[in-house]
Amino acid sequence: MTTLINKFISLEQGSSLLLELKRLLMTRLQAIVLPTVGVACFLIIWSLAANAIDTSLGKFPGPKAVGTQIVNLYQEHVAEREKEAAFYQRQEVRNAKRLAKDPSYQPKIRAYTGKETFIDQIGTSLVTVLSGFIVAAIIAIPLGIAVGLSKALNTAINPIIQIFKPVSPLAWLPLVTMVVSAVYVSPEPLLAKSFVNSMITVTLCCIWPMVINTSVGVAAINQDWVNVSRVLRLPSLVHVQKIVLPASIPAIFTGMRLSLGIAWMVLIAAEMLAQNPGLGKFVWDEFQNGSSQSLSRIMTAVFVIGFIGFLLDRGMLQLQRILSWDKDSAKR
Structure with missing residues (x-):
């Protein structure tokens, strides 16, 4: 009799554990699936609406245009940083040449603008x-x-x-x-x-x-x-x-x-x-x-x-x- 009771308790505990795991799995799936569905619906509606709207500057930007601009803006940032690095490198080379000719020369580094x-x-x-x-x-x-x-x-x-x-x-x-x-008056x-x-x-x-x-x-x-x-x-x-x-x-x-x-x-x-x-x-x-x-x-x-x-x-x-x-x- 005791053995049967213990088996029944084990089955009950196992069933409760499975139900809890199922509940957690469903909660996690909802947390992933529902936002994904919401974002997908938004992107579809946005894309359709953008194609239907004409402005003085052309079509209203859709998801594809925004994605393109994200890449373009990042590339512009990289190019600008390369220009800045080259600007300071040119100054260092120029100052090195001046110092080689005139050791008393005080190097000057202008800020990149x-x-x-x-x-x-x-x-x-x-x-x-x-x-x-x-x-x-x-x-x-x-x-x-x-x-x-x-x-x-x-x-x-x-x-x-x-x-x-x-x-x-x-x-x-x-x-x-x-x-x-x-109030905030200062030459520099x-x-x-x-x-x-x-x-x-x-x-x-x-x-x-x-x-x-x-x-x-x-x-x-x-x-x-x-x-x-x-x-x-x-x-x-x-x-x-x-x-x-x-x-x-x-x-x-x-x-x-x-x-x-x-x-x-x-x-x-x-x-x-x-x-x-x-x-x-x-x-x-x-x-x-x-x-x-x-x-x-x-x-x-x-x-x-x-x-x-x-x-x-x-x-x-x-x-x-x-x-x-x-x-x-x-x-x-």
């Missing part, structure tokens, strides 16, 4: 958006903590937040440009004014979601934890470090993810107007160029902008998974 490639402009945009985002975080997170801890401060600042939160970057940029032009500036204009505009537009989410997260801290802090008579800074920050990390990261997405969207518009040499300027220059390849190059930039925005969000989510105690808040 060739045009920025598409990949260079991607790097410029990333540096600009991350700089503006970091400045916003330095301001917004402490302010959000203070607002969340003090009802009086919340009441005082909330109207200001609600007024400036919906302001478009297109409204901020002229004001920022005028202020930077008046460390940073280009176009970069400073774009960075400050990004900061102004992405600071508010971080303030709001941080303050909400701080205000919603479990009251039992606050009571423990009071019983232990923790100093204010220790209370913030040991209780407030760990408890509000999920809300803080939610605000940071929202702000980073807004920052990336704002940056493209800011670069178009400020002429900061990033992706926004690339799109604007191609639009002004009006060549037969302009549309496909702009469409390529659109996909690159979207893909980088996706990677930035995934990177912030991964950072949240590492730092947050609430792993459920960092699933998506």
Whole structure:
């Protein structure tokens, strides 16, 4: 009898294991197949729609045209780097000859002034958006903590937040440009004014979601934890470090993810107007160029902008998974 019971239990366990394996396999297949089907449908619809749309510059670019431009833009980048390397090599050869004739000669190396490639402009945009985002975080997170801890401060600042939160970057940029032009005066500036204009505009537009989410997260801290802090008579800074920050990390990261997405969207518009040499300027220059390849190059930039925005969000989510105690808040 015991043997029969043990066999039955073994069969049940084996059946449960098979069901679990089947469930995991189906989940993995869905995670692969469904996105693939979605992307394939999108590409088909896009290709059909592109063939049906005629513009003043020709057919609207489809997937094939974008793929061609990705290769072309990379080849242009490689060619430009080869020109840069050859430029510095010529200077080194010239300086070596001068030194051979005149040992007292002081070699001079001029900086390469060739045009920025598409990949260079991607790097410029990333540096600009991350700089503006970091400045916003330095301001917004402490302010959000203070607002969340003090009802009086919340009441005082909330109207200001609600007024400036919906302001478009297109409204901020002229004001920022005028202020930077008046204040940032230097014959040899460390940073280009176009970069400073774009960075400050990004900061102004992405600071508010971080303030709001941080303050909400701080205000919603479990009251039992606050009571423990009071019983232990923790100093204010220790209370913030040991209780407030760990408890509000999920809300803080939610605000940071929202702000980073807004920052990336704002940056493209800011670069178009400020002429900061990033992706926004690339799109604007191609639009002004009006060549037969302009549309496909702009469409390529659109996909690159979207893909980088996706990677930035995934990177912030991964950072949240590492730092947050609430792993459920960092699933998506």
